[in-house]
Amino acid sequence: MTARATLDRRELLTLGAAMAGTGLVVGIARPRPAGAQGAPPPFAPDAFIRVGADGVVTVVIGYSEMGQGISTALPMLVAEELEVDAATIRVEQAPADMRYANPLFGLQGTGGSTTVRAMHEPMRRAGAAAREMLAAAAAEAMGLPRDQLVVRGGTVAHEASGRRMSYGQLAAAAGRRPVPQNVALKPPSAWRVLGRPQRRLDAAAKVRGQATFGIDVRLPGLLTAVVARCPVFGGTVTGFDAARARRVPGVRHVVQLPAGVAVVADGYWAAKKGRDALTVRWDEGATAALTSAALSARYAELAQQSGRVAKNEGDADAALRDAARRHEAIFEVPYLAHATMEPMNCTAHVRADAVEVWAPTQFQTSTQQTAAQIAGLPPAAVQVHTTYLGGGFGRRAELDFVDDAVRLSKEVRAPVKVVYTREDDIQHDMYRPATYTVMRAGLGTDGLPTAWWARVVGASIFARFFPQMFNGMDESSVEGLTEHGYGIPNQHVEWVRHESGVPVGFWRSVGNTQNAFIKECFVDELAQLAGQDPVAYRRTLLAGHPRLLGVLNAAAERAGWGSSLPAGRARGVAVHESFGSFVAEVAEVSIEGDAPVVHRVVCAADVGTVVNPLTVEAQMESAIVYGLSAALRGEITIDRGRVVQSNFHDYQPLRMHEMPRVEVHLVPSTNNPGGVGEPGTPPIAPAVCNALFALTGRRIRRLPIRPEDLRRA
Numbered sequence: 001m002t003a004r005a006t007l008d009r010r011e012l013l014t015l016g017a018a019m020a021g022t023g024l025v026v027g028i029a030r031p032r033p034a035g036a037q038g039a040p041p042p043f044a045p046d047a048f049i050r051v052g053a054d055g056v057v058t059v060v061i062g063y064s065e066m067g068q069g070i071s072t073a074l075p076m077l078v079a080e081e082l083e084v085d086a087a088t089i090r091v092e093q094a095p096a097d098m099r100y101a102n103p104l105f106g107l108q109g110t111g112g113s114t115t116v117r118a119m120h121e122p123m124r125r126a127g128a129a130a131r132e133m134l135a136a137a138a139a140e141a142m143g144l145p146r147d148q149l150v151v152r153g154g155t156v157a158h159e160a161s162g163r164r165m166s167y168g169q170l171a172a173a174a175g176r177r178p179v180p181q182n183v184a185l186k187p188p189s190a191w192r193v194l195g196r197p198q199r200r201l202d203a204a205a206k207v208r209g210q211a212t213f214g215i216d217v218r219l220p221g222l223l224t225a226v227v228a229r230c231p232v233f234g235g236t237v238t239g240f241d242a243a244r245a246r247r248v249p250g251v252r253h254v255v256q257l258p259a260g261v262a263v264v265a266d267g268y269w270a271a272k273k274g275r276d277a278l279t280v281r282w283d284e285g286a287t288a289a290l291t292s293a294a295l296s297a298r299y300a301e302l303a304q305q306s307g308r309v310a311k312n313e314g315d316a317d318a319a320l321r322d323a324a325r326r327h328e329a330i331f332e333v334p335y336l337a338h339a340t341m342e343p344m345n346c347t348a349h350v351r352a353d354a355v356e357v358w359a360p361t362q363f364q365t366s367t368q369q370t371a372a373q374i375a376g377l378p379p380a381a382v383q384v385h386t387t388y389l390g391g392g393f394g395r396r397a398e399l400d401f402v403d404d405a406v407r408l409s410k411e412v413r414a415p416v417k418v419v420y421t422r423e424d425d426i427q428h429d430m431y432r433p434a435t436y437t438v439m440r441a442g443l444g445t446d447g448l449p450t451a452w453w454a455r456v457v458g459a460s461i462f463a464r465f466f467p468q469m470f471n472g473m474d475e476s477s478v479e480g481l482t483e484h485g486y487g488i489p490n491q492h493v494e495w496v497r498h499e500s501g502v503p504v505g506f507w508r509s510v511g512n513t514q515n516a517f518i519k520e521c522f523v524d525e526l527a528q529l530a531g532q533d534p535v536a537y538r539r540t541l542l543a544g545h546p547r548l549l550g551v552l553n554a555a556a557e558r559a560g561w562g563s564s565l566p567a568g569r570a571r572g573v574a575v576h577e578s579f580g581s582f583v584a585e586v587a588e589v590s591i592e593g594d595a596p597v598v599h600r601v602v603c604a605a606d607v608g609t610v611v612n613p614l615t616v617e618a619q620m621e622s623a624i625v626y627g628l629s630a631a632l633r634g635e636i637t638i639d640r641g642r643v644v645q646s647n648f649h650d651y652q653p654l655r656m657h658e659m660p661r662v663e664v665h666l667v668p669s670t671n672n673p674g675g676v677g678e679p680g681t682p683p684i685a686p687a688v689c690n691a692l693f694a695l696t697g698r699r700i701r702r703l704p705i706r707p708e709d710l711r712r713a
Contacts, residue, residue, distance in 0.1 A: 024051040024167075024175040026130040048126050049078055051134070055154055055168030057082065058090045059123075062100025064110040064362050065202060066389035066396070067622070068677040069615035072201045073116050074123050076611055080193040081127030081186060083151045084167075091201055096364035096384035109363035111397055111506065113579040113675020116611055120673050121185075128183040130174075137173040138165045188609075188670065197614045202388070214360035214387045217347045219415045223252060225408050226271040226419060229260040229428050232284040232641035233501050237261060244277040253412050254278070259400065262408055268419055287501035287641040292434075295500050295638065296332065299436035299457045303330075307455055307496035308473050311482040314490030316442075319451035323442025327529055329522055331439065332702045333514040335636035336432035336507055337425070337651060342390020344425055348405035349415035350375050355382040355406065360389040362397040370399045374406045393626070394506030397465075398430055426651050427643040430505025431636055433458045433477070435514050439522045442490075447530025448540065452491040454481045456515075459504045460497055476506075480515030480682065485545035485577055486523070486538075502638060508626055509678035512578040516682030517631075517689070517703065520574035524690045525699060534573055534690065535561050547606050548575055550667050551584040554604035558665050559586035569599065572691030574683035579675030582606040582667075585624070585683040588660075589691035594707035596692055598628060598660040603680060605664065608671040616676050617664040623680030624662055629653040631685035635704050 025047040050058040059078050065071040071091050079086035094100045101107050103122075104114045131151050138156035139146045142163055150157050157164040188195070205211040230236065240261050242254035248263075250270030255262045263274035320326055347358040348371065355375045361367045364384050372379040389396055401418055408416040420428070435458035442451035460474040474495065475482075482493050507513065527537035535556045542549040552575045556562075559571060568590050575584040588600040603620050610616055633652045637644045645651040689700040697713035 023053055024130060024133060024171040025049070026126050026133070026179065048123065049082070049130050051130065051167050051171045051174070053168050053171055055166050055171070056090055057084055057088065057154075057167070058092050060092045060094045062094040062097075062108060063102065063115045064360075064364075064386055064389055064392065064396070066110070066360075066362070066392035068115075068619060069200060069612065070110075070115045072198055073611045073615055074119060075201060076193050076198055077120060077123035078127035080191055081124045082131050084154045086193050086198050087201065088154075089201070093386050096368040096382070096386075098365065101365070107363070107365040109365060109397065110392070111362055111394060113581075113677045113679065117580060117673050117675060120609070120611070124185050125183065128185055129179050132180050132183050133174040133177045134167055134170045136177055137170045141165060141170070141173065195610050195613065198612045199614070206388075212387050213342055213390050214345045214347070214358060215342055215390070215419070217358040217387065217417060219347065219349065222347070222415045222417055223264050223266065223412065224268045224271045224417050224419060225262045225264045225404070226268070226275040226421065227257065227260050227262045227404055227424070228275050228278050228280050229424065230282045230284065231427070232282070233287045233503060234285040235282045235288070235641075236285065237280060238283050239281040241279040244279070245274040248274040248277055255408060255411050257404060257407055259404055262404065262418075264408060264412055264416060271419075272421065284641060290500060290502070290638050290641045292334070292637040292639070295434065296436065298500075299332075299434075299498065302457045302496045302498055303436055303438050303455055305496055307457075307494035309492070309494045310473060310475070310478040311491055311493040313492075316451045316453045316490040316492035319490035320440060320442040320453060323450055324445045325443040325529065326440065327443065327526065328438065328440045329525060329699070329701055331437045331518040331521070333435055333517065334634070334703065335434045335502060335504075335638075336630055336634045337429045337636055337645070338391075338393045338395035338507060339426065339648075339651060339653065340389075340391030340393060340395055343422065344395070344401045344420035345418060346401040346405040347415060347417040348402070348409040350406060350410040350413075353377070353381060356385065357382065357402065357406065358385045358387060359402055360387050360392075360396055361402065362389070362392050362394070363399075366399055367402050370402050371406045374403065375410060393508040394510070395429065397506055422648065423646045426636075426645055426647060429636075430464075430503045432507035432513060433461065433504040434502075435477070437514075437518050439518060441522070441526055443526065443529060447526075447532060449486070449488045449526055450490060452486075452488045454478070454493045455496065456481065456494070457496045457498060459499050459502070461504050461506060461510070463497075463499075464503065465505060476511040478515070479511040480519055480576065480578065483577070484519055485548040486541040487544045488541070501641070508623070509578055509681040512576065512678070512682040513627070513630070513685075516574065516576040516578075517685040520576065520683065520686030521689050521699065521701065524572070524686070524693065533562075538573070538575060542575070547582045547669075547671075548577060548584075551575060551582045551604040551606050554665055554667050555584035555586050555602050558604065558663065559588070559600075559602035561586060568695070570691045570694035572687045572689065572694060574686035574690065576679070576682040578679045578682055580608065580672070581674030581676065581679040583620070583679045583683055585680075585687045587684065587687035587691050589688055589695065591692070591695060591710050594710060596632065596688065596705055596710065597658075598688060600661045601663070601684065601687070603662065603664045604667055605680065606667040606669050606671075607674045607676055607679070608669050609673045610666060611673065613666060616666060619676045620664045620680040621662045623678065624684050625654050625659065627681040627684035628660075628688070631688055631703055631705060633704050
């Protein structure tokens with residue numbers, strides 16, 4: 001997801017403390033974000049850190065753990081300043097509460113690779129404040145000046161005398177002290193935790209099967225529901241026959257919803273069999289005639305029209321007219337499903353005066369508000385239990401699965417878990433937009449671009465997801481094409497909006513996925529026209545952007561760019577900035593039969609200050625797998641308004657035996673932290689396609705890669 005910071009974090013954060021039992025509680029309080037509903041008054045404290053009488057440190061996480069590692073990274077930030085071993089920290093999931101709002105969103109949610117970026121300083125400040133409160137309590141108890149005491153390893157010690165007090169002994173007294181407002185943070189040179197490898201704090205519970213994902217929720221009297229949805233987007237129910245469904249053993253209820261018709265049963269299999277036995281009549285609506293071929297043709301027509309201007313610097317049209325050489329290329333990318341490994345699910349229990357929701361959700365605020373609206377209760381009456389997420393990628397920022405569960409629980413007056421089948425998931429997603437992009441460039445006599453011109457045709461994510469923020473220009477549609485780091489004097493980028501009826505949503509790295517593919521393949525084409533090496537060409541264009549240049553050089557060096565390879569192999573390169581981070585990737589590729597084989601990927605990443613290098617490496621690897629799956633096979637096609645693909649046999653992720661060797665190299669940086677979860681995805685598709693050009697002489701301008709793309713020119 002795309003996020004924009006509008007306020008200085010120092011203006012957003014205030015430290016507060018309060019007694020809770022016999023322990024120390026340190027919190028971070030925020031003013032009410034503009035337009036937020038149900039938020040507390042400004043400066044209301046909310047606990048992020050607890051130190052108990054037993055000395056155990058608990059860090060409360062207000063965001064969603066979906067595999068990206070924040071349940072380890074955020075405790076590490078606290079551990080560094082609080083002077084404890086991160087592995088000893090307990091992690092607790094926060095409820096839905098606007099006091100945990102993400103400062104970069106203005107609501108409680110996880111996306112846009114923002115969590116560590118947003119909370120890097122606040123969590124450290126909370127840890128530092130707690131440290132100083134404990135030290136002050138020890139100084140008072142020992143009758144010694146604070147500057148004679150050393151805080152380390154969960155104790156406060158006077159080394160000269162050997163006197164020592166544990167955090168548990170000091171917690172109650174520390175909790176009665178005022179919170180210091182301007183505690184100095186440790187300099188990086190003194191860090192003992194940050195920047196050092198830390199094993200995941202949630203790994204053991206997941207390996208042992210003790211971690212609770214949404215699909216694992218069990219409650220007394222819990223019923224399970226499976227929903228029959230119209231196979232055509234936008235279709236509605238005109239009638240249904242539930243007689244056969246009701247005869248399935250275990251089926252309790254058949255309920256019509258805005259989304260379709262739900263079968264509610266004692267367990268999943270009964271609900272699934274009951275759903276299969278339903279006869280539903282649909283009004284398929286205006287999208288029933290849509291096909292992927294017709295949509296592509298329509299996009300091509302719209303690409304002839306002017307669009308809304310996203311960027312206009314210099315005079316690109318004049319520079320194109322005057323260029324020594326002009327080049328044009330057209331790129332197409334398909335819809336993509338999220339295909340999270342954990343099926344979509346949500347459990348809700350609606351009572352007369354309260355609602356509980358157990359959800360693997362990325363957006364606690366929206367979940368709470370949706371449940372409150374359906375139940376007819378104030379948001380404060382809705383308790384959201386955020387479980388672990390078995391993958392998110394933007395899909396679990398949606399609310400369709402929450403909506404269904406709350407409506408059904410309200411209707412049948414029992415706790416209900418809604419579960420999607422894999423077919424439901426693939427065929428009823430909010431997809432990465434399909435786009436059609438025209439690229440033009442003018443080259444000077446030196447082969448360098450003097451003009452950069454782009455027109456993107458596609459649907460708007462923001463118009464659907466954040467309609468109140470949509471002003472006619474969806475920046476996510478053009479991101480990566482407007483700000484790319486290349487030194488080109490004349491640039492013009494525009495966007496033509498077309499809504500086909502297929503719902504679109506945030507997909508891992510959003511518009512950067514398709515636009516990095518387009519940009520980096522196009523730049524490779526320009527290098528070819530200029531008769532220059534692709535890396536050398538980029539080095540010239542990135543002379544004014546040291547961080548992009550730095551990762552390009554690091555990846556090229558580590559990959560052995562320019563060195564010989566075994567016969568039948570070639571390398572391709574791509575570089576991209578997204579979510580405050582800079583990533584270059586070099587792919588080593590061959591062709592076996594009619595399929596590309598990726599043998600090795602070298603990734604160089606500048607993500608600013610690194611909290612946990614193991615997490616960064618894992619996320620770069622994960623992002624590469626996700627992007628490779630899309631580049632090699634990912635495609636959602638539409639026929640008669642229906643999604644053709646249905647499961648992992650025809651919407652195939654990369655298989656384990658197909659996984660290339662991935663090497664991740666982190667470029668040292670003292671800059672503020674950038675995002676980690678998404679920036680590794682955008683460069684992989686163009687790196688592979690550019691390598692395939694080196695093998696075949698054929699340019700790939702449409703994804704996924706097809707057998708005909710691999711024939712030699």
